Amino acid sequence: MKALPKSKILRFTEKAIHLARQAVSRYSSKFSKHRYTLPQHVVLLCLKVRKNTTYRGLLDELIEMPRIRRVLGLAELPTASTLCKAFNRLDMAVWRIILTLSTTLLPTSGVVGVDASGFDRTHASKHYTKRAELTIQQLKVTLLVDAKVNAILNLHVTTTRKHDSQIAPPLIKRNPEDIDILLGDKGYDDQKIRRLARQHEVRPLIKHREFTSLHKAWNTRLDADLYGQRSQSETVNSTLKRKYGAFVRSRRW
Template identity: 75%
Template sequence: MQTLPKLQLLRFVEQAMHVARRAVPRYSSKFSKRRYTLHQHIVLLCLKVRKNTTYRALLDELIEMPRLRDALGLTEIPIPSTLCKAFNRLKMAIWRVLLTLSITLLPTNGIVGIDASGFDRSHAWKHYTKRVKLTIQQLKVTLLVDTRVNTITDLHVTTIRTHDTQIAPALIRRNANAITVLLGDKGYDDQTVRTLARHQGVRPLIKHREFSSLQKAWNVRIDADLYGQRSQTESVNSRLKRTYGAFVRSRRWWKQFREIGVACLTHNLDQMF
């Protein structure tokens, strides 16, 4: 009998399982019931985001997917509350480790763009919110994107209106070894950001706000071809929203942060194919 080829979904599951095995132990603790592994939980949560579906719908589909069950090592299908509890247990630090490990499997060039975007904290109908004049606060998500293969190097999520120049330093310090050139728009034009980047061995390529003729001249001298790669960061922000949803479903802020982290990891895993 002819062997069926591996589709992209199956390769995604296998790659996610490989990353999960490198990042976390098999079980959460010695008191675990050992019915399902942490690796299986992580892959199923990524698969839920990739398919942009609910826990129940994902598990219903998994019943008809024997090859995926074999790749996951599942002998039985978990109930939706099992994945909900697993998501609550997996802290943001674990998703950051998984994100970092996913980058090591992809070819990067160190030319990194930084950009921020907003994600709705509710998926209320837009016409309704406009009619009743309801204001929904957004999550501000700042991404570091390597421009070679459009992978997400790191992220910063906040619920308040923090200025871009206050967010950039933390991202630069955390990822100084992975960045050679930092591309940013005028929102990151701050001498503190430039000084910190140079101190960390990073070349800042950030446009100046044009308040004088000298600053206009500095912008003209910027390497246009290199700086043009910054637009790829905006493309990744757009793809996250179009592919995985422009809003988060969780009601608690710490779970909302994790949702964005899972989406970024899923994006990197998708970029491997």
């Protein structure tokens, strides 16, 4: 009998477990029960996000996914509370490492756009929160996106009102080898960003705020076709919100 071809979700799981084993140790502590490994937890959490489901919904589907369980090496499934606690224990640094490793699988171009967008911390309607006089703090998420493959190279998340010009430098410092050309709108118009980019051999293609005729002239001389690729960053932000929602369910940050 001919073997069944690999599904997209199976190929995703194989790549995810490979990256997770590079990013994290086998167990979180030598005192852990060694029942499930950290890479297993990481991939299960990735599957939950990919399928846009709940912890219980994911575990219910995995009962009927023997090939996925085999790839993960799961003889039995964890409980929903186990996965929830695993998510709360994992640091942002772990997810950043996995994100960085995943980009090595893609043919990135070096033309990178930076753009920010806001995400609500709950899915309560704006009408209700306004009527009830509730204040819901937003997350400001800044993405570094490759313009060719729309891959997220890195990100910065904050609950403060930090200006774009303060967020861009750490992103440049973390990914200098992935950036040849940096595309940004007028929110990133800062000479410190331009100097930092050039120090890392990155060409900054950032529009100037037009206070004088000289600024207008500089903007006119920008490569319009190249700068136009900055819209891919906005496309990625829009896609994330349409696919997963414009809010985050987690109440912790």
